[in-house]
Amino acid sequence: MKVLMKGNDAISEAAIQAGCKAFFGYPITPQNEIPEYMSRKMEASGGVFVQAESEVGAINMIYGAASAGVRCMTTSSSPGMALKQEGISYICGANLPCVIVNVARCGPGLGGILPAQSDYFQSTRGGGNGDYYMPVFAPSTVQECWDLVFHAFDVADKYRTPTLILLEGLLGQMMEPLEMTKRPPVTVDKSWCTDGNADKRPRNVVTSLSLYAEVLEQMNIDRFKVYEEITKNELMVENSVKDGDTVAIVAYGTPSRIALNAIEELAAEGINAGLIRPITLWPYPYEVFQNLPSSVEHILVAELSMGQMVEDVRLGVEGKYPVHFYGRTGGSIFEPSEIAAKVREIVKGAK
Amino acid sequence: MSKVVYEKSRGLTDAPLTYCPGCSHGIIHKLVAESLVELDVLENTIAIAPVGCSVLAYNFFNCDGVQAAHGRAPAVATGIKRVIPDKIVFTYQGDGDLASIGTAEIIHAAHRGDNFTVIFVNNATYGMTGGQMAPTTLINQKTSTSPYGRQEATTGKPIKVSELMAQIPSAAYIERVSVHDVQHIAKTKKAIKKAFEYQIEGKGFSMVEVLASCPIGWNMPPVEAAKFIAGGLMPYYPLGCYRDIHAEGGSGA
Secondary structure (H helix, E strand, O other): OEEEEEHHHHHHHHHHHOOOOEEEEOOOOOOOHHHHHHHHHOHHHOOEEEEOOOHHHHHHHHHHHHHOOOOEEEEEOHHHHHHHHHHHHHHHHOOOOEEEEEEEEOOOOOOOOOEOOOOHHHHHHOOOOOOOOOOEEOOOOHHHHHHHHHHHHHHHHHHOOEEEEEEEHHHHHOEEEEEOOOOOOOOOOOOOOOOOOOOOOOOOEEOOOOOOHHHHHHHHHHHHHHHHHHHHHHOOEEEOOOOOOOEEEEOOOOHHHHHHHHHHHHHOOOOOEEEEEEOEEEOOOHHHHHOOOOOOOEEEEEEOOOOOHHHHHHHHHOOOOOEEEEEOOOOOOOOHHHHHHHHHHHHHHHO | OOOOOOOOOOOEOOOOOOOOOOOOHHHHHHHHHHHHHHOOOHHHEEEEEOOOHHHHHHHHEOOEEEEOOOOOHHHHHHHHHHHOOOOEEEEEEEHHHHHHHOHHHHHHHHHHOOOOEEEEEEOOOEOOOOOEOOOOOOOOOOEOOEOOOOOHHHHOOOOOHHHHHOOOOOEEEEEEEEOOOHHHHHHHHHHHHHHHHHHHOOOOEEEEEEEOOOHHHHOOOHHHHHHHHHHHHHHHOOOEEEEEOOOOOOOOO
16 A cells, blocks of 8 residues: 655655664754654654754764664755764774765755755765765655665665765655555674673774774775675666667656656657666766667766766766766756757757 | 782773873773773773774773764764663763864763763873863963963863863763872772762763873873872862762752
8 A cells, every 4th residue: 555755754764664773863954854753753663863963963873873783874964964974984984884864955055955966976975084985875756765765774784884865855855655665674793783792792892993004904995895795786777778769868866757758758759868867876887888779879967966977977988978968956956848958959969 | 828909900901001101091991990890880881982092992991892083972972872771881082072072062962961971081182183282271381282371362261171061951970080199099980980870870971070191292200290280280170079960969069
């Protein structure tokens, strides 16, 4: 049976159903429904809710709860995510699993509360110090928000890494029918955790510190081996580009649905285009651009930013195709007709 | 037959301490370790190390250890204690960590009444980074970033953490102690043990501020540094219990 639910509420309930036992957050629009939901439901489900003094406080509470081996989650929105970067770097350095959600708004600075995709660099390249990545999942429907929360917890536990769910405020605020499918959490060994049971096992330490160059280098090399595994096993992309398509449109999140409408509009006038929708933004599906049908002549990247993911597309394309860009920012959202117009312009220019 | 009259606490590991000669951290570590052993909670304790000279404290305390970002130990402690409330959690923080970069975290942990213990080591300087001025540095005290002595006109007066924390309604126990001589070391032990007892009994947030020496940062021989605690720090930072909501007939300072 399907229920009608907001993206933010779906994320909250999915987290509880996925076994999240601790939530730490701080008010910021447009993610407020999540801490509000958690404040109502966490205690009843045997979990912990704390409204932290700041996003800095919240991410460090996550560091603590994750150290203790508990499934935990924090959510925020763009400027709040900027504040969490220090903690995320420590969490990566200490190999701790947790789920972070960014219901993104426009920037830079205080920017505005309208939806945007201008945190792509912050999400995939990290704002914290040091060599690190974390898996980034970009849902495009409320259903996918739900499903990816379960997946994000599993991936976090499996590889001992934070995982990030990145969505536009649009999706967080939007109501859609949702199938509340449950799945059991992945079973992992958490004998490394600092849960105060040193009478039953050797004492454990959680730290990102090493003062010896060769030791720290090895820690980084080992972590990048895990990143290789993640890249091998966890890539997610939806590719509907078929033989006969001359343009491949690349878009993620809710804007990918607008791109689909543009593709329909173009098909009616005989211009064939297909959609590439990365679901993991890190690891990025670079290979998809090496195996496109021979009919493809152009790539168009459509983002709600001044152009960020377009850089990854160029890396994947390796100069094989011209890469075009269409973006809106500041909270403006493109219409299907705008993307269609850009495709017409590209196709005509080629002739 | 020989009799053991003194031995190192099993609350400490065998790792050699990394502190400078004459530094108070060794003594304070010992007092914390002994308290945890005497209260029979060592193996069920999580020690949270700060950024600063005691950043490696997790190598020295013989229990689970977590290293926190600069100033963030109280938030990390909150995260741990809330999910495993039956375990013992303490942060070990210096004055740069707690009284400067970490003021938001320490004040709000106390305000929430989070049931963990803070060992706050106040030596009036940033030791690890080379003896810079801290918010706790005394007026006219020379440091590497107050080379002519701390000037009130431009840096204000030193922050009095225990007095500040004593105003927090949800804080259970706040006491300032010193480790400059044997008598005061014994009193410090008592205060630390009491703070852990409060935590075990679920009474809420407890903090023990320990006035400590930094002979290298202060550019003084150890004996002179110990004397400076008594003659320099103590007049500005008076010892005593600043808040004890469970004291006989008392409701705090």
